[in-house]
Amino acid sequence: MIKEIKKITSVELLEILTEYDQRVVFDQTNMIPDENELLEKLYIYIDNQNINDKSVLGIDINKYSLYGEFEQSLIPFVFKIFLKMTIKLCLQNHRYIFQKYSNENIEDYFIDAGDGGYFIFDTPLHSLLFASNFAVVLRTYNSFHLFPKLSKIIGGLSTRYAITYDKIYNFDNNYFGRAIINNARILIKDNLNRCLIDQNAHSWFTINMEGFENLQIITIADIVNIYEFNKYYDITVLNDYPDEIFSRDPSRIYGIINSDILKIGKITSKESELNIYNLHLQACIKLCNDDDESQQKLITISLGNLNTAGI
Numbered sequence: 001m002i003k004e005i006k007k008i009t010s011v012e013l014l015e016i017l018t019e020y021d022q023r024v025v026f027d028q029t030n031m032i033p034d035e036n037e038l039l040e041k042l043y044i045y046i047d048n049q050n051i052n053d054k055s056v057l058g059i060d061i062n063k064y065s066l067y068g069e070f071e072q073s074l075i076p077f078v079f080k081i082f083l084k085m086t087i088k089l090c091l092q093n094h095r096y097i098f099q100k101y102s103n104e105n106i107e108d109y110f111i112d113a114g115d116g117g118y119f120i121f122d123t124p125l126h127s128l129l130f131a132s133n134f135a136v137v138l139r140t141y142n143s144f145h146l147f148p149k150l151s152k153i154i155g156g157l158s159t160r161y162a163i164t165y166d167k168i169y170n171f172d173n174n175y176f177g178r179a180i181i182n183n184a185r186i187l188i189k190d191n192l193n194r195c196l197i198d199q200n201a202h203s204w205f206t207i208n209m210e211g212f213e214n215l216q217i218i219t220i221a222d223i224v225n226i227y228e229f230n231k232y233y234d235i236t237v238l239n240d241y242p243d244e245i246f247s248r249d250p251s252r253i254y255g256i257i258n259s260d261i262l263k264i265g266k267i268t269s270k271e272s273e274l275n276i277y278n279l280h281l282q283a284c285i286k287l288c289n290d291d292d293e294s295q296q297k298l299i300t301i302s303l304g305n306l307n308t309a310g311i
Contacts, residue, residue: 002100002122002232003052006169008045016041051177054168055201057119057127058183059134062158062193064115071154076114078154081147082137083110089133093244096237097129097223111175116159118180120168123228124201127163129245131195132283134159135303140287145297160193161304162186165200182274189267189311195304196311197261199275212261212279217250245283257300258282265311276311280304
């Protein structure tokens with residue numbers, strides 16, 4: 001990852017409290033303390049203005065609790081298979097865009113929820129591509145191309161997605177921040193298996209691509225010219241590894257063939273309102289059997305759906 005995640009530790013916070021506060025005070029006369037010196041030190045240590053924005057992709061398996069107890073015990077295992085296959089697809093098919101990532105750091109920046117979880121990436125584009133590739137893996141499972149007997153035993157799975165973009169920090173090896181809080185609130189509010197986007201993620205695509213709608217005609221050259229990629233990424237990777245979705249010329253035959261975005265409402269988070277958008281994206285992708293490369297299949301998948309019935 002390019003943008004480091006701010007680390008806050010309980011050890012360092014306790015050191016500040018030890019110097020500028022008292023752990024326990026039992027004076028005979030109660031006094032309201034002057035907190036200004038401690039407050040200043042905490043402001044300096046937390047340094048909220050320099051906590052980097054990160055994109056969070058939330059994925060949740062819909063109606064997990066309605067599966068039988070036996071099936072529920074297998075679903076986290078299936079999700080882990082999906083996770084590993086999705087990581088492999090992203091690293092193979094989008095080597096330029098995911099060149100700062102590896103199997104290890106994607107899993108390290110993953111918050112496991114059993115029936116889903118939260119992935120932390122540098123930009124909303126990374127989140128969107130990861131979600132799209134996850135949708136590909138899910139489709140192969142649901143259509144009995146991936147562990148077909150296991151798929152028959154558990155039954156089909158459906159997922160909902162949320163992409164947010166806001167501050168993230170690390171506290172004692174766990175991740176916190178508004179991007180995660182907002183993402184969780186969006187997922188909880190949705191019961192229609194959609195891909196929902198917050199205002200900040202929407203703005204990122206508007207600034208860098210003139211909007212989500214342009215995903216269907218964007219080229220890899222347009223991606224290269226995005227500030228984060230232009231400044232920090234090695235363009236020579238594309239000489240040997242072209243991107244599987246974003247080609248050198250605009251195309252609506254392969255890759256992203258359709259992209260629609262619509263504002264569907266607002267939710268309240270921490271006394272502030274969040275504008276929420278519904279994304280529907282269709283992509284045509286070639287799949288190859290790793291065990292037998294002669295076996296290939298061209299499929300079209302949808303990320304999200306066109307249901308705009310509020311939130």
